[in-house]
Amino acid sequence: xxxxxxxxxxxxxxxxxxxxxxxxxxxxxxxxxxxxxxxxxxxxxxxxxxxxxxxxxxxxxxxxxxxxxxxxxxxxxxxxxxxxxxxxxxxxxxxxxxxxxxxxxxxxxxxxxxxxxxxxxxxxxxx
Numbered sequence: 001x002x003x004x005x006x007x008x009x010x011x012x013x014x015x016x017x018x019x020x021x022x023x024x025x026x027x028x029x030x031x032x033x034x035x036x037x038x039x040x041x042x043x044x045x046x047x048x049x050x051x052x053x054x055x056x057x058x059x060x061x062x063x064x065x066x067x068x069x070x071x072x073x074x075x076x077x078x079x080x081x082x083x084x085x086x087x088x089x090x091x092x093x094x095x096x097x098x099x100x101x102x103x104x105x106x107x108x109x110x111x112x113x114x115x116x117x118x119x120x121x122x123x124x125x126x127x
Contacts, residue, residue: 037090037092038090038091038092040093044094046083048072048076048080048099048102048104048105048107048108049072049075049076049077049080049083049108050073050076050079051070051071051072051073052071052072052073053073055069055070055071056070057069057070057102063101063102063121066103069104070102070104071104071107072104072107072108076108077111080107080108080111080112081111081113083112084112087114088113094112094115095115096116097109097112097115097116097117097118098118098123099117099119099120100119100120100123100124100125101121102124105119106119
């Protein structure tokens with residue numbers, strides 16, 4: 001049962017990731033947040049990470065046409081991988097990862113490596 005919805009924008013994610021990678025988690029000001037996340041029962045909303053800035057969705061009504069979609073940049077892939085490592089390091093339970101059907105969102109979910117990735121049209125914003 002979900003008891004809370006947490007929207008977690010990039011800033012805290014990157015701060016938490018940097019704190020874990022630098023071995024400075026004790027200095028992270030949101031210890032209470034970490035403990036609450038470790039208890040489970042939450043929904044984390046995370047937008048896909050950085051796409052390639054020089055690409056556009058050229059066929060947005062055809063979600064199967066991956067080549068016509070903006071893709072994650074190398075930096076975006078690194079960000080998603082780092083966040084997944086933080087979630088695993090902190091033992092934050094993840095039951096499943098529901099993504100939009102856009103490939104950049106699905107790839108973000110895969111790179112997290114924290115649970116089953118389920119693409120859903122229900123959260124896919126299609127023009």
